[in-house]
Amino acid sequence: MSSRPTKRQEQVLDYVRRHRTQHGLAPTVREIQKHFGFASPNAAASHLRALQRKKLLYRHPGTARALRVTGDDRKEVAAIPIYGDIPAGFADTREQRPDGCVYADLDSLDIRRTARTFAVRVRGDSMTGAHILDGDLVVLELREPNHGNIVAALIDGETTLKRYLVKNRRPFLRAEHPGYPDLIPARELVIQGVMIALFRKPKDAGRPIEP
Amino acid sequence: MSSRPTKRQEQVLDYVRRHRTQHGLAPTVREIQKHFGFASPNAAASHLRALQRKKLLYRHPGTARALRVTGDDRKEVAAIPIYGDIPAGFADTREQRPDGCVYADLDSLDIRRTARTFAVRVRGDSMTGAHILDGDLVVLELREPNHGNIVAALIDGETTLKRYLVKNRRPFLRAEHPGYPDLIPARELVIQGVMIALFRKPKDAGRPIEP
DNA sequence: TATAATACTGAACAAATGTCCAGCCGTCCT
DNA sequence: AGGACGGCTGGACATTTGTTCAGTATTATA
Numbered sequence: 201m202s203s204r205p206t207k208r209q210e211q212v213l214d215y216v217r218r219h220r221t222q223h224g225l226a227p228t229v230r231e232i233q234k235h236f237g238f239a240s241p242n243a244a245a246s247h248l249r250a251l252q253r254k255k256l257l258y259r260h261p262g263t264a265r266a267l268r269v270t271g272d273d274r275k276e277v278a279a280i281p282i283y284g285d286i287p288a289g290f291a292d293t294r295e296q297r298p299d300g301c302v303y304a305d306l307d308s309l310d311i312r313r314t315a316r317t318f319a320v321r322v323r324g325d326s327m328t329g330a331h332i333l334d335g336d337l338v339v340l341e342l343r344e345p346n347h348g349n350i351v352a353a354l355i356d357g358e359t360t361l362k363r364y365l366v367k368n369r370r371p372f373l374r375a376e377h378p379g380y381p382d383l384i385p386a387r388e389l390v391i392q393g394v395m396i397a398l399f400r401k402p403k404d405a406g407r408p409i410e411p
Numbered sequence: 412m413s414s415r416p417t418k419r420q421e422q423v424l425d426y427v428r429r430h431r432t433q434h435g436l437a438p439t440v441r442e443i444q445k446h447f448g449f450a451s452p453n454a455a456a457s458h459l460r461a462l463q464r465k466k467l468l469y470r471h472p473g474t475a476r477a478l479r480v481t482g483d484d485r486k487e488v489a490a491i492p493i494y495g496d497i498p499a500g501f502a503d504t505r506e507q508r509p510d511g512c513v514y515a516d517l518d519s520l521d522i523r524r525t526a527r528t529f530a531v532r533v534r535g536d537s538m539t540g541a542h543i544l545d546g547d548l549v550v551l552e553l554r555e556p557n558h559g560n561i562v563a564a565l566i567d568g569e570t571t572l573k574r575y576l577v578k579n580r581r582p583f584l585r586a587e588h589p590g591y592p593d594l595i596p597a598r599e600l601v602i603q604g605v606m607i608a609l610f611r612k613p614k615d616a617g618r619p620i621e622p
Numbered sequence: 623t624a625t626a627a628t629a630c631t632g633a634a635c636a637a638a639t640g641t642c643c644a645g646c647c648g649t650c651c652t
Numbered sequence: 653a654g655g656a657c658g659g660c661t662g663g664a665c666a667t668t669t670g671t672t673c674a675g676t677a678t679t680a681t682a
Contacts, residue, residue, distance in 0.1 A: 206658070224479050225436060228639060243660050245641070250658080264475035264639055264668065268435050331542040350613070400609035402561070417628070439669060454630050456671070461628080475638065475669055 203254050212247045226267035282319045316342035329376030336400045340393025354390035414465050423458045437478035493530045527553040540587030547611045551604025565601035
C-alpha cells in the first residue's frame with residue numbers, strides 16, 4: 201500500500217538519494233534538518249516517518265544513517281565489459297579480456313538480462329555521419345541485425361562499426377562518412393553485435409579551445 | 412605510500428566491504444568489535460586507524476558509519492537525476508523533481524563526488540553539428556564553463572544546450588546547426604551546467620523484425 | 623638486541639544521533 | 653463545524669558512536 205509522496209517528501213527523498221551517491225552514506229536526521237533549514241530535527245524525522253509509512257524508505261530504528269530508499273536497492277546494475285579490440289575468434293567469449301567495464305542500469309538501457317551485451321571503443325571517423333565519434337563507447341547486443349541497424353561486423357579480420365543494410369536480400373555494410381565505400385561481403389558477413397546504446401565522454405570537457 | 416594490510420587488517424577490511432554490500436551502510440566501530448569478539452571498541456578502532464594509515468580506508472572524523480573502502484569507490488554507481496525540463500529558478504535545487512535517474516559508475520564518467528551532477532534530455536536538433544541528437548541524454552556538471560564547452564544555459568526563461576564561446580571577453584552561445592544564429596545575451600548568461608558525458612539509446616535499436 | 627609495529631584489554635568522555643512529547647498553523651475532505 | 657493530515661517549532665532525553673588515555677603481550681624489523 202505504497203502511496204505517493206508529497207512535494208516536500210519527494211524533496212527529502214531526493215536529498216537522501218543524492219547524499220548517498222555523493223558521500224557514499226545516508227544523511228543523518230540533523231543533516232536533513234540543516235539542508236532544509238528546519239529549526240527542529242523533528243521536522244526531518246517526521247518526514248522520514250511519513251516516507252516510511254508510504255514504503256518509500258526503509259530504516260533500522262536506533263541506527264545512525266540507516267536510511268535506504270526503496271527503489272534504489274532493486275536497481276539492477278549491469279557490468280558491461282569493454283572490448284577495446286575484438287579479435288577474430290569472437291565466438292569464444294571466454295578468451296576475451298575486457299578493458300574494464302561500464303556500469304549501467306538495465307532499465308535505462310532496456311537490456312534483457314538474457315542477452316549477451318558488451319561494449320566497444322570506437323576508433324576512426326567512419327561513422328561520424330551517424331553521429332558516432334572516435335572514442336565513443338558503443339554498447340552492443342548479440343543478436344540478428346535489422347535493416348538500418350548499426351552493427352559491429354567482422355571484415356577481413358578486423359572489426360568495424362557500420363550500418364547494416366539489406367538490398368535484394370543481400371546484406372551489406374555502409375559507412376556514414378563521405379569517401380567511404382559500401383562494403384559488400386565476399387563470403388559471409390559476421391555480425392558481432394547490434395548497437396543498442398552509446399556513451400560519450402568528451403575529451404575537451406574541461407579544456408579550452410583556441411578563440 | 413599505501414602498503415599492504417596484515418592478515419587481520421584484511422579481515423577487517425573485508426568485513427567492512429561485506430557489511431556495506433549486505434546492509435547498504437558501513438558498520439560502526441562497535442559492530443566490528445562485536446563481529447570479531449573484541450572486548451574493547453578500541454581494538455576495532457586501531458585496526459581502522461592502521462588501514463587508514465595505509466590508505467586502504469577513508470573516513471570522516473566524528474561521523475557515524477563514515478567508512479569507505481578505497482577501491483570500492485570506483486565501482487560505485489551514481490544515481491544521476493534526469494531533469495527533463497529545467498525551470499527558471501534553478502538555483503533552488505530543492506524544487507527540482509527528477510524524471511528518474513541514470514545510473515553510471517563514477518569512474519567512467521570521471522565524476523567528482525563533491526560535484527553536483529545531473530542529466531537533461533535533449534530536445535531539438537540545434538546541436539546535431541556537435542553530434543548531439545534529439546533524445547540524447549546529456550550529463551552535466553555544475554561548474555564554470557570554458558571556451559568551447561557545451562553547456563546548458565538559461566535564455567529567455569528556457570533552457571537550451573549550446574556551445575559556450577568567448578569573444579572579446581564577452582561570452583555568447585552558438586548552436587551547432589545551419590540556420591541557428593549565435594545567441595548573445597542581453598543581460599547575463601546563466602550557465603546551468605557543463606556537459607561531461609552523453610548517453611544515447613537509439614530509438615530503432617530494440618525492434619526485432621523477422622525476415 | 624633494541625625498536626617499532628601489531629594486536630589487543632579496560633575504562634571513560636564527549637559528541638553525534640535517533641526519538642519522543644507538546645503544541646501551532648494551515649489545507650483538504652466530509 | 654469537525655477531523656485527519658501535512659508541515660513545522662521547541663525542548664529534552666537516552667543511545668549510539670567516535671575517540672582518547674593507559675597498559676600488556678606478541679611479533680616483526682633493523
